[in-house]
Amino acid sequence: xxxxxxxxxxxxxxxxxxxxxxxxxxxxxxxxxxxxxxxxxxxxxxxxxxxxxxxxxxxxxxxxxxxxxxxxxxxxxxxxxxxxxxxxxxxxxxxxxxxxxxxxxxxxxxxxxxxxxxxxxxxxxxxxxxxxxxx
Amino acid sequence: xxxxxxxxxxxxxxxxxxxxxxxxxxxxxxxxxxxxxxxxxxxxxxxxxxxxxxxxxxxxxxxxxxxxxxxxxxxxxxxxxxxxxxxxxxxxxxxxxxxxxxxxxxxxxxxxxxxxxxxxxxxxxxxxxxxxxxx
DNA sequence: ATTTTTATGTTAAATAACCTAACATTCAAT
DNA sequence: ATTGAATGTTAGGTTATTTAACATAAAAAT
Numbered sequence: 184x185x186x187x188x189x190x191x192x193x194x195x196x197x198x199x200x201x202x203x204x205x206x207x208x209x210x211x212x213x214x215x216x217x218x219x220x221x222x223x224x225x226x227x228x229x230x231x232x233x234x235x236x237x238x239x240x241x242x243x244x245x246x247x248x249x250x251x252x253x254x255x256x257x258x259x260x261x262x263x264x265x266x267x268x269x270x271x272x273x274x275x276x277x278x279x280x281x282x283x284x285x286x287x288x289x290x291x292x293x294x295x296x297x298x299x300x301x302x303x304x305x306x307x308x309x310x311x312x313x314x315x316x317x318x
Numbered sequence: 319x320x321x322x323x324x325x326x327x328x329x330x331x332x333x334x335x336x337x338x339x340x341x342x343x344x345x346x347x348x349x350x351x352x353x354x355x356x357x358x359x360x361x362x363x364x365x366x367x368x369x370x371x372x373x374x375x376x377x378x379x380x381x382x383x384x385x386x387x388x389x390x391x392x393x394x395x396x397x398x399x400x401x402x403x404x405x406x407x408x409x410x411x412x413x414x415x416x417x418x419x420x421x422x423x424x425x426x427x428x429x430x431x432x433x434x435x436x437x438x439x440x441x442x443x444x445x446x447x448x449x450x451x452x453x
Numbered sequence: 454a455t456t457t458t459t460a461t462g463t464t465a466a467a468t469a470a471c472c473t474a475a476c477a478t479t480c481a482a483t
Numbered sequence: 484a485t486t487g488a489a490t491g492t493t494a495g496g497t498t499a500t501t502t503a504a505c506a507t508a509a510a511a512a513t
Contacts, residue, residue: 184441189449196331196470198360198499208500209461225333227469229500252459306319314324314449331499333470343471344490362498364471387488456513463506472497483486 190238193223193231200232203306204240211240217253219243219260234311241308325373328358328366335367338441339375346375352388354378354395369449376443 197208204211214220215230220239223231232240239260246256332343339346349355350365355374358366367375374395381391 184445184448186448194334195329196334196499197501199329199331199366207461209463212501213460225469227500228502229469231334247460310319313319313321331470332472342490344492347473348489360498362471363473364498382489454513456511458511459509461507461509464504466502468499468501470497470499472495474494476491476493478491479489481486481488483484 190234193233195232195237197230197232200237200240203237203311204244206240206244214240214243214253217257219253219257234314238308238311241306241311245308325369328368330367330372332365332367335372335375338372338446339379341375341379349375349378349388352392354388354392369446373443373446376441376446380443 195203197211200206200211201208211220211230215222220232220236220243222233222236225231242260243256246259251259330338332346335341335346336343346355346365350357355367355371355378357368357371360366377395378391381394386394
């Protein structure tokens with residue numbers, strides 16, 4: 184079993200995730216309703232969150248603190264996924280269709296990647312990574 | 319927050335631990351009743367297991383497969399704790415009172431530290447360590 | 454200055470998951 | 484044959500989570 188598997192393994196009940204992230208159940212469910220996360224379910228339909236889910240929730244919290252709304256957060260987080268595949272960003276390839284979205288993203292990305300003023304969460308975004316082995 | 323904290327952080331419900339260890343709830347509770355583990359509890363008295371607890375359960379399962387009983391397992395696991403403090407084992411310091419126990423431990427230790435024939439558990443003992451950073 | 458939308462709070466009713474305790478079963482050792 | 488250890492099974496009770504609805508405060512749009 185590799186790191187990817189471990190990160191996406193459904194492990195945590197919503198109660199634990201509430202403590203880890205200092206979000207309310209209402210908030211977590213609302214973010215799911217807005218397609219920002221998609222935790223697994225037990226046979227009985229109860230949510231089961233992975234490390235990835237918790238990590239993502241911490242990011243969402245951070246972005247909300249910075250004033251973004253659901254749409255903006257979704258844009259940013261979805262973009263991050265696309266960037267992972269080890270390809271070197273050769274001058275930024277533009278998807279012709281969604282120029283407006285890409286521009287928005289560009290603006291957000293530059294605006295946000297500054298000054299790491301973070302909240303008082305019991306676990307800050309990024310800290311979760313320490314649960315895993317280094318590469 | 320350091321690794322020790324993370325390893326002992328109460329995170330998992332018994333349902334998850336059942337899947338991780340392939341033990342039944344009955345077994346897990348029985349081992350607790352025999353003081354082999356001591357998981358935390360929620361306010362509502364439900365068990366919450368840490369990585370350490372899961373690790374320990376995997377060890378218990380392995381030792382049971384090898385024919386040990388509760389007493390033997392407790393001895394072994396308690397001994398391992400004492401050995402952790404980075405001291406170099408200078409010829410094995412004997413505690414005068416419990417010679418019989420020490421002998422038993424010695425025998426077990428030698429008998430058991432051979433041939434790693436392991437079961438078909440979804441997660442083998444030791445594998446859990448990969449959740450954590452290397453030292 | 455209203456009205457609407459967004460993010461979150463609160464509550465209720467249903468049910469899934471978990472709890473303890475008791476009794477049953479299996480198997481190995483006496 | 485009897486005992487004890489480990490686990491199965493069942494019952495009744497409690498806790499945690501679910502969805503859905505309605506409420507609210509602040510921000511955005513009109």
